[in-house]
Amino acid sequence: MSFSLAEVDSLEAVVIIDNEVDPLSWIAPDTVDVSGRFPDVMLSESKSTTVGENTIKVMPLEAMCCGAHGLSVLVTATKDGVKHSVLFDTGPEEEAWERNAKRLGTDISIVEVIHLSHWHRDHSGGMIKAIEMISEAKKSSATAAAPVIVDLHPNRPEYRGFTIGNNPVSFSTDPTFAEIERAGGVVSKNSAAHTVLDNMFLISGFIPASAPYEKGLKGGIRIQDTNKGWEKDEEMADERFLMCNVKGKGIVMFTGCSHRGVVNASRSAVELLGSTVPLHAVLGGYHLVGSSKADVEATVKDLKALNPKVCLPGHCSGWRVKYEIEKEMPGRASVALITASSAGLGAATAKELAASGIRVVINYNSNREKAAAVLKELQALQPSSSTSTDTEPRFHIIRADVSQRASLISLVEETVKVMGRLDLVVSNHGWTKIRDFANLDDNIEEEDWDRCFNMNVKSHLWLFHAARKYLEETEGSFITTASVAGVIPGGSSMAYSVTKAAQIHLAKGLAKIAGPKVRVNSVSPGLLMTEWGHQFPQAKIDKTTNKSVLKRVATVEDVARQILCLANSSSQTGTNAVIEAGLLLG
Structure with a gap:
């Protein structure tokens, strides 16, 4: 099934949580506009002190965001002056989400939908605090705002984890549907691809596999029924990506962990629009941190064939794929x-x-x-x-x-x-x-x-x-x-x-x-x-x-x-x- 996704005039992504922060590195010209770097903070948040007769600016490091193992991105699309916003994932824990959201100074009352990419705690851990803060911000907003919709895959495991040798290890549990509703969220369960917010955003369904080296999450396990115990869970069938179609650019895809493969997800994004719109950017976790050199090289080779103009690997991607992208796709946008x-x-x-x-x-x-x-x-x-x-x-x-x-x-x-x-x-x-x-x-x-x-x-x-x-x-x-x-x-x-x-x-x-x-x-x-x-x-x-x-x-x-x-x-x-x-x- 293919969709006709609305072309948006512009797209803004505010990264609330990622594994690392880098306010210093240069950004390639004509790729993305970036704020929140050291010079921006110095101009907008700087303090002053007096040294002798001179007043000097002081860099407030307490205004900088901190890294955490997870991902959370506030995505805002604009079309014909109308804006819609989706919060893509909520990071690993409440304190990190609250701290960074406050330090960024972003108006979170604009969030209309929270999309959870998959049931893993490093993406759902800040969910309850995020809903509470967004709901409170909406109360203080000058414009009337509906409760935030939380778009979730219906197949939530009771426990999810991985094996170390023969030993099962569980992640902390994800928030339940009931907890999400008590916090003020409106649960919307979806396993199939669908559009939201005036057709500006598309949330995928099951991501089909086409790349032979992308085989899911090795060693993944889950408990769906507490009476049955652990079962194999390498397929990660609940993983879903978010995408937009930016006018004059193409598809911008947000991926949580790419357990089903970043190439599989990228190809699926293109196919969802009938293979008529080019892939422009891929942002999020590529999940290659523990992959072999051969798999990393194969991934970048196939990504390169899709010709994205912007690659922004974060979270669980690992330095090896970042190096490989820089080596094989150098300065592609410039x-x-x-x-x-x-x-x-x-x-x-x-x-x-x-x-x-x-x-x-x-x-x-x-x-x-x-x-x-x-x-x-x-x-x-x-x-x-x-x-x-x-x-x-x-x-x-x-x-x-x-x-x-x-x-x-x-x-x-x-x-x-x-x-x-x-x-x-x-x-x-x-x-x-x-x-x-x-x-x-x-x-x-x-x-x-x-x-x-x-x-x-x-x-x-x-x-x-x-x-x-x-x-x-x-x-x-x-x-x-x-x-x-x-x-x-x-x-x-x-x-x-x-x-x-x-x-x-x-x-x-x-x-x-x-x-x-x-x-x-x-x-x-x-x-x-x-x-x-x-x-x-x-x-x-x-x-x-x-x-x-x-x-x-x-x-x-x-x-x-x-x-x-x-x-x-x-x-x-x-x-x-x-x-x-x-x-x-x-």
Whole structure:
């Protein structure tokens, strides 16, 4: 049976409980937006103290969530301004759920349905406290709210456990139907797949097995009838996943433990929508923590064939599958094309992006040796067995004359053909010839103006036009390298200054046209001591350095970090970031 699940405009997942917390690691651009990291807490929850005459912020570690062996995720879907929320599992115990829910500051009164993925205490242990807190929050809510529905598989075991050798060991018991109702929940027993909340969520039924290596929970046992004792329970027939269909993305599936197999569950999710909607993301427990190397590798191979753009293994997944996913599906959601990246700022940007996990296409025109040297440096930053696979290389080199429109089109097409997608374009190329800016007669060469306008304005427009459809598919970003000479008159020549100003204005114009799917920004560095920058007379370099507030010039690494920042930001478009060590303040 297939379903027609409503396409939701957006989906938010608030992780209340997981086995680990990591508020520090970077997030791959254009995959998911993440809050709750250290900088977020510092800005929203920070305390202050006085040291001498200074007031400083203090990180309140007591505001951070704690890990616990289990899973609980609050999922909110929005369609046409209407929001619905499901609490997916409730973690292992009440204290952990209450503590983290309070620290997150999430409005839990919005929870309409609690979905239990399966009868195991690490997913049901916080159930009673969650129902009580949600019910109390609903009483305080300004809007009238119905009691929370608790969607459960009807086949609740009296006891459930596993064997160690020949010895049975029981988990703590799950809450009973009666206890759930006494806490204020409305029990809804379902073993078949069904939709809830205006058709925005689908809860699966029995998950069919198709992957030969996913054989259920080895050693699983249960007591269904206390008069009969323990019986084999490896099938885990009560396990059910939750899924949504996000517009322009596809299926987002939440899995509790994947005892029946994360590949089986993922395939089932696709089949439930008639195999017409792609799998976009898989979040939850993959249950590979104790699996063999061969099973982990087979799982990732089959997941890769389903082509999810986001994999978020948590809870019982284990580090081995996380490593295997990173190795075999590296930076799948992020491919950057950087023009003029065989040296200077382009090369520095390639290194910065590669270090953050982004797959990079290096562009050069005349010097392949330099491009190859950059490639070697990138490979050293992130050694991986999949760096040079035929289907999804981590890095690639393409020769293209960016002054020619046809060449730019070919550059984009080859990038997508080889890398499989395009998420970020850093349009880094340009042209100038050093002139005496103060001498009008030295700034009227027609060839200078034609070449500057072609390379500093038109070619960026052509490149954006060629890349736009691919960037729309990934909701990506286009960043041009302008110059501080486009902000205030000055620099290498009048033609350069004027066309860089036009380039900044072009980026703002493209930002208006490209939204809401594509973000367009520009960076305007001051003097950079690249091979080109060293062509300036030392007197000019010294004058620029002394005039800047920081008494130095910006580095290519400074600018590369700003480019990565713009690429990571989902809310910035039409921005021109100036990086010039305070030169304009001098």
